[in-house]
Amino acid sequence: MRKIGLLLLVFNVSICTWSQITYPKASPFSKLEQEIGLSKITLEYSRPAVRGRELFGEQADGQPALVPYDRIWRVGANESTKITFEHDFVVDGHTLPQGKYALYIFPYREYWEVVFHKNTGHWGDGRANYDPSEDALRVKVVPIKTMQYHENLLLTFENITHNSAQLIIQWARTKAVVSFATDTKRIMENEIREKLANSPTGQTYYEIARYYQEEGIRLDEALPYLGKALQMNGKTYYFYRVKALVEGDLGDYTAAIESAKKSIQLAEKENKDEFVRLNQKDIKVWQEELKNN
Structure with missing residues (x-):
C-alpha cells in the first residue's frame, strides 16, 4: 500500500508539472x-x-x-x-x-x-x-x-x-x-607588469603603448614600446597609426607626419579606408602646427 501511495503521489506531482503553462x-x-x-x-x-x-x-x-x-x-x-x-x-x-x-x-x-x-x-x-x-x-x-x-x-x-x-x-x-x-589605471598597471614579466610579444608592447596614448600618460615609455612592437611584428598600419599619435602628442610633428604616411601606405594595401582618412586628417593638423611654430 505504501508503494502504491508513493506512486500515486509521484504521478499527481508529474501531472501538475506537465499541466503548468508557460506564459509571457x-x-x-x-x-x-x-x-x-x-x-x-x-x-x-x-x-x-x-x-x-x-x-x-x-x-x-x-x-x-x-x-x-x-x-x-x-x-x-x-x-x-x-x-x-x-x-x-x-x-x-x-x-x-x-x-x-x-x-x-x-x-x-x-x-x-x-x-x-x-x-x-x-x-x-x-x-x-x-x-x-x-x-x-x-x-x-x-x-x-x-x-x-x-x-x-x-x-x-x-x-x-x-x-x-x-x-x-x-x-x-x-x-x-x-x-x-573604478581604478582602471591601477588594474592596468598590474596587468602591464604581469605581461612584461612573461615573454611579451609585439602585440603586448603595442597594446601597452595604445593604452598609454589613449590615457595621455607615460608617452615617453609608449614610444620605445612601439619600436619594439614594430621590430618584433614587422610593419603594421595600426602600429604606425598609434606611433604617429604618440609623436603628435609629444609635439614631434615631423616624426608624426612620417609615421602617419607609413600607416597610410600600409592601410591602403589592406583596403583600410578609415585608417587612411584618419591619418590624412591628422597630417593636416600637424602640418598646420609646424607652420605656426
Missing part, C-alpha cells in the same frame, strides 16, 4: 553586462510597464502611487534587482567592494536613497525581512523629470570611460543617475 511575463526579465575599463558590471532586473498608472509618490487623490514615498522599492518587478561588480567601485565617494548586491531604492519626496544590499536572497523588496544593517552602501540621488517617455522601466549605462560610468534609471518621465568609478 508582464514584466520581462533583462540582463545587461557592461565593461568599464578592465572591469564589468552585470545588472539583472525585470521591466514593469506603466500601463496608465501613477508611478511615484502619490496619486492626484492623495492615495499612494505604485511606488509610494518612504517605502522600499525593488527597482523592477518579481525578484529583487541584482547588480554585480567584478572589481571594487567608488560610488559617491565611498568604496563599494566587488561582489553581488540587491539594488533597492527608497523614494522620498525630495530625493531617493539608492541602496546596495548584501542580502540577495529576499524575494522582491523583502519588506519585513529587509534589514538595514545588511546594507553595503546608501547614496542619495535627486530624480528629475524628462520630456522623453519610457513605458517600461529602463536601466542603462551611459557616459562610459575607461574609469567610470553612470547607471541611468528611467521610467515614464522620471530619471535618476548613479555614478560609478
Whole structure:
C-alpha cells in the first residue's frame, strides 16, 4: 500500500508539472553586462510597464502611487534587482567592494536613497525581512523629470570611460543617475607588469603603448614600446597609426607626419579606408602646427 501511495503521489506531482503553462511575463526579465575599463558590471532586473498608472509618490487623490514615498522599492518587478561588480567601485565617494548586491531604492519626496544590499536572497523588496544593517552602501540621488517617455522601466549605462560610468534609471518621465568609478589605471598597471614579466610579444608592447596614448600618460615609455612592437611584428598600419599619435602628442610633428604616411601606405594595401582618412586628417593638423611654430 505504501508503494502504491508513493506512486500515486509521484504521478499527481508529474501531472501538475506537465499541466503548468508557460506564459509571457508582464514584466520581462533583462540582463545587461557592461565593461568599464578592465572591469564589468552585470545588472539583472525585470521591466514593469506603466500601463496608465501613477508611478511615484502619490496619486492626484492623495492615495499612494505604485511606488509610494518612504517605502522600499525593488527597482523592477518579481525578484529583487541584482547588480554585480567584478572589481571594487567608488560610488559617491565611498568604496563599494566587488561582489553581488540587491539594488533597492527608497523614494522620498525630495530625493531617493539608492541602496546596495548584501542580502540577495529576499524575494522582491523583502519588506519585513529587509534589514538595514545588511546594507553595503546608501547614496542619495535627486530624480528629475524628462520630456522623453519610457513605458517600461529602463536601466542603462551611459557616459562610459575607461574609469567610470553612470547607471541611468528611467521610467515614464522620471530619471535618476548613479555614478560609478573604478581604478582602471591601477588594474592596468598590474596587468602591464604581469605581461612584461612573461615573454611579451609585439602585440603586448603595442597594446601597452595604445593604452598609454589613449590615457595621455607615460608617452615617453609608449614610444620605445612601439619600436619594439614594430621590430618584433614587422610593419603594421595600426602600429604606425598609434606611433604617429604618440609623436603628435609629444609635439614631434615631423616624426608624426612620417609615421602617419607609413600607416597610410600600409592601410591602403589592406583596403583600410578609415585608417587612411584618419591619418590624412591628422597630417593636416600637424602640418598646420609646424607652420605656426
